[in-house]
Amino acid sequence: MKLMTDGSEVKLPAKIPEHVAIIMDGNGRWARSRGLPRMAGHRAGVDNLRRIIEAAVEYGIKYLTIYAFSTENWKRPPAEVKGLINILEDVIDRELKSLNENGVQLRHIGRLDQLKPELQDKVKQAIKMTEKNDRLILNVAWNYGGRDEIVCAIKQMVSDGIQPEEITESLVGRYLFTSDSPDPDLIIRTSGEMRVSNFLIWQGAYSEWYATTTYWPDFDPEELLGALHVYAQRERRYGRISGNVSSR
Numbered sequence: 516m517k518l519m520t521d522g523s524e525v526k527l528p529a530k531i532p533e534h535v536a537i538i539m540d541g542n543g544r545w546a547r548s549r550g551l552p553r554m555a556g557h558r559a560g561v562d563n564l565r566r567i568i569e570a571a572v573e574y575g576i577k578y579l580t581i582y583a584f585s586t587e588n589w590k591r592p593p594a595e596v597k598g599l600i601n602i603l604e605d606v607i608d609r610e611l612k613s614l615n616e617n618g619v620q621l622r623h624i625g626r627l628d629q630l631k632p633e634l635q636d637k638v639k640q641a642i643k644m645t646e647k648n649d650r651l652i653l654n655v656a657w658n659y660g661g662r663d664e665i666v667c668a669i670k671q672m673v674s675d676g677i678q679p680e681e682i683t684e685s686l687v688g689r690y691l692f693t694s695d696s697p698d699p700d701l702i703i704r705t706s707g708e709m710r711v712s713n714f715l716i717w718q719g720a721y722s723e724w725y726a727t728t729t730y731w732p733d734f735d736p737e738e739l740l741g742a743l744h745v746y747a748q749r750e751r752r753y754g755r756i757s758g759n760v761s762s763r
Contacts, residue, residue, distance in 0.1 A: 517573070525740060527574060528747030532700035534578035535571065536654075536722070538714055539564070541706030541730030548730075554598045559732035561606055570736035571651055572617065574743060578652045578696050580624070582714050586660030589629070600630065603657065607637050611644065618650025624692035625659030654696060661716035664692050693718055701746045703739075705731040723749050 517527050539560055546556030564581065571579045584599060614621065621642050627635045638657075668690035672682065688694060698718040704710075707728035711719070725742040727734065750757060 525574075527740075528744045530747040531575045531743060532723075532746055533576070534580070534697050534699045534701075535576050536580040536582070536699040536702045536715055536719070537567070538582045538702070538704040538712060539731040539734075540704060540708055540712075542732060544706065545730035545732045553595060556730075556732060557599060557602055561602055563732045563734065565610065566736055567734070567739060568614070568619065568651065568653065569617075570739050572619070574740065576651065578654065578699075580654035580656060580693075580696070580699060580715070582656045582659070582712070584625075584657045584659070585713060586625075586658060586663050587713065589658075600634070603630075604634050604637065607641050611641050614653070615645050615648065618648045619645060620648040620650075620652050621645045622652060622654045622695070624654050624656050624664075626663070627658065629658055652696060654693065656714070659692070659714075661711075661713045665717060667692075687717070691717060698722065700751075701725060701742065703727070703734075703742055705729055705734045721751065721753050723751065 517525055542556035542560040543553040544556070545559060546553050549555075568579065583603070588599070589596060611621075623638055623642060627638060630638070665687075668687060671690050672686075677686070693715070698720075699715060699722045701724075702715065702719055702722045703725045705727055707726065709726060715722075723746055725745055727738065727742070729738060
């Protein structure tokens with residue numbers, strides 16, 4: 516049993532994944548089921564993220580990657596896109612001080628070039644402010660797409676004069692947005708959808724998946740703990756047969 520900061524006790528599994536990634540899906544449907552506008556669902560999702568970050572720290576997760584805005588999300592109605600960008604700025608303004616005090620290091624994966632310069636600067640300043648923190652590495656995938664990431668890596672390798680015979684999986688990994696993070700051990704998708712949605716398609720090649728019908732705003736620390744228990748029961752074989760798996 517582990518004593519949480521709120522005084523409660525939880526039973527943690529013996530094996531905790533080092534890196535958990537989450538596709539935070541279902542905000543709009545959560546709102547619609549309550550007769551609320553979609554943006555109310557997105558704001559509820561942000562409020563829930565705070566709870567999950569705190570739980571990840573307490574459970575001993577070292578890396579948490581969240582899918583906040585995909586390269587395809589620009590196709591949504593302009594008012595919703597503008598609202599999501601405003602939420603990003605609002606979260607930085609409201610949450611940065613608390614995240615920094617709690618030892619969370621912020622990183623961005625994806626592209627910032629489509630944001631207004633002032634917001635780009637805010638993101639960069641948040642990354643700089645928290646760069647020494649190591650209690651939890653929080654990768655925020657904003658304007659991120661797995662295919663776009665691989666294309667960017669190929670372009671940079673070509674620009675750097677990398678020869679075909681020099682290209683290895685390890686080298687490609689060093690050119691990805693996530694080069695400073697290990698591959699995710701566990702990827703969680705909320706809301707019941709069963710799609711990869713262009714998320715960490717290189718890094719997630721051997722990740723364990725956990726899908727739940729719970730909409731993201733209702734995915735609480737207890738359900739995160741349940742996902743960790745399910746993960747602990749999995750045998751990660753990496754293409755080998757059962758019983759012949761070395762640690763990796």
